[in-house]
């Protein structure tokens with residue numbers, strides 16, 4: 001029997017399970033996430049508290065390990081609704097922190113081991129803070145294939161500035177960054193209409209410039225250090241919230257002078273608001289702060 005918990009964080013919803021053995025997790029995710037024939041979710045999350053000695057992230061790559069000696073935590077994996085595995089999920093990770101700490105399986109402050117590295121977490125009441133690795137702007141990390149469509153675009157891109165990428169039937173101007181997961185951001189004076197959003201977003205997701213595809217955050221400055229987003233997630237489609245996407249939009253807003261690094265950036269999407277703190281230094285981590293909640297629980301037996 002596999003027990004699941006349905007959770008959400010700013011409307012990004014997930015089926016959460018403890019990592020089972022000998023199960024095709026991609027196939028299971030595609031089944032349970034289906035909104036008509038399954039439970040329905042943007043993704044499936046798995047976790048394993050206090051993973052065994054064989055490290056998910058090589059210890060040689062873990063910064064300031066000494067400072068974290070003795071910290072507990074868990075291994076975390078995220079599968080999108082289409083079954084593809086992603087490297088990180090800011091909203092999903094907050095859900096697992098809430099669940100695993102409430103169950104007493106992990107400490108209130110600890111480390112999550114993710115495919116994009118170690119992420120320290122802390123929970124205080126309903127607010128969960130994640131310390132995500134520094135943003136990565138280089139082509140290999142995004143990943144972004146500048147050669148795919150010729151030399152012409154090389155000179156326009158210095159790693160984080162506005163650039164046109166080829167999409168089916170045209171080109172689309174965006175900025176790109178990896179904040180644990182790969183994201184593109186397009187800043188506009190208004191959020192897009194349904195027609196514009198649904199016409200361009202899937203074409204950007206599948207642009208040949210992004211060999212591993214990309215999510216697309218449509219962003220607008222809505223106040224002092226405040227952004228509003230409409231979100232298209234790789235492997236999912238439209239979602240109500242995206243934690244690493246909110247970080248990408250805030251980081252690029254700071255880089256492009258649309259927000260200040262001195263104060264937190266409030267990022268609001270259809271499902272709610274998160275806070276992002278980043279000091280503007282490329283070597284500095286990104287803090288993502290927000291809530292997460294349980295909706296209901298059950299068992300997955302009928303999907304196995």
Ligand SMILES: N[C@@H](CCC[C@H](N)C(=O)O)C(=O)O
Nearest residue numbers: 086089090091181242243244
């Ligand atoms: N919803 C997530 C990020 C997942 C992004 C996307 N589905 C992908 O494949 O990259 C978040 O909250 O960070």
